[in-house]
Amino acid sequence: MTLPAAPDPIGVFVVDDHDLFRAGVKSQLPDDIVVVGEASEVEPAIEMICERVPTIVLVDVHMPGGGGRLVITKVHETAPGITFLAISASDAPEDVVATIRAGARGYVTKAISAPELGSAIRRVAGGDAVFSPQLAGFVLDAFASIPVKDVDPELDLLTPREREVLQHIARGYTYREIGDRLFISAKTVEHHVSAVLRKLQLTNRYELGKWAYDRKLI
């Protein structure tokens, strides 16, 4: 993916209760991304983010005292314009989907390499959604769990194209590769992913919450 030379560095705020992780992110991010602040607990994080107004907040899904979900909800009450990218070492599906539903623009795992994290941050900063293969799998699973009867087609169903795009992401393809495979532009792929994100956040279905629980019982 070619990126235009970014004159203004992207300001990132890191919320994670693991000091080592924050230190690692700070030292490894590319030059065009600057860490403007960090917090290890939910309450101070909310306060500092509202005060410093970073472009992007990198937020850990699992944290004592409410987790990333609470940070997103609280910050969006006062500053709805701040963009969140969720990150976590564990991928309990219910937590990840709940964090996305709270308003995160994407989810990546901590196993991600520094350059990949950099490009994920640039993508969410550019207004796109970032779906890791893992998240694409969770989302496909979640939507498949909504009972076929009385679905709201606008919100509860993925279009065949959206499913196809998610499946390709889950299979490990990049947006550009997916565009090539499906004969559409990478921008259109982005568009589909954003649409899925919107559906995921708007649908009221309690099944999306219930799904993760049921899934463990299979």
Add this chain to the structure above:
Amino acid sequence: MRMTTPQAPGTDIELSLGRVVAGYRAFGTLWLAVLAAVTLVARPGPDRPWVVVVMTAAVSVWTGAVLWMSGRDSFVLRSAPFLVADTVIAVVTLLAPNVAGSGSFAGGYALAAVFHGAYAFGWSGAVSAAAALSATALWRVTSDELHDLTASSGAVLVYGFCAAAAAWTLQVIRHRDALRAGAEAALAGARADQARAEERAGLATRIHDGVLQTLALIQRDKDDPARVAALARRQERELRDVLYGTGPGAGEGFRRSLVAVCADVEDLSGIRIDVVTVGDHPGSPQVEAIVAATREAVVNAAKHAGVDVVSVYGEADGDRVAVFVRDRGAGFDPVAGVAGGRGIAESIVRRIESAGGCAEIRSAPGEGTEVHLTVDGSQ
């Protein structure tokens, strides 16, 4: 003296006590009915026999209603208005003979109000009801030549004694039951605490053993980055399984066996295998075949592609089970590759086709490889 207030309705002991009290009421009603019948047939009969009949009918209906509510442990039975009404009815049974112009036919029914007072409100209820009945008995002495002081004093003593006996007995029973319930709850709590502590200890041991072992190995092999990465990867997988996994004995469905196979290859090859699954299938020979073929495809990618990561995507949509194995490695020309002795690709295809499925291998030199497997998992 410590007052033991009645316990919450619905507990076993309260239901039993309520039944006993209602049982006495039924007995008292029978008593009243028998005396009323005797009063009616005796000569000289009452001046107004209908009063006797109406009184008996009213008491019977009231008792029926109380028995019905008692079976449902109704809150009404514990209300002050109910006790007042019940006491008023008992008082009326005592006064009815004056109106009817007959001898007393109330029998022991009035005591039902005393017992009920003790049941619903403890000492205060029993004493209130007994006081009302006693006042009635004494008032009759002054108003009515039919009753003499001796009989009425006897009645007052009986009401007082019954009130004290009932209130005290219920108090003791309730107190004992509260002690018993408390002890049982404490025991259950202690057992639950113990079970939780054991589970936590077991989990901690399970996690710590593995992690300590891995850390020891990492320190020993610190100069071999590939080995360190593989060790860390395996430990991560084990921890994930402990934290979010289905646990042992959760069956060998599609999802689980696919993840297990990939984990196995990851350990053997030292190459990271990212697995994403959607849906699940309980398992069948066809599913076993697709998982076995997946293993070959992953091994193949790990060996020949020359990459660090292989992506595996498994999807079960009802009986349709599909797997994609993808790498961004060297790739090969599928036609020439098979002809040139790339037997593994061939054996994957054969394996899947004999299970009635289909395998598609998409690759080109420098373009990476994707193996797409599908089977119908129905038995």
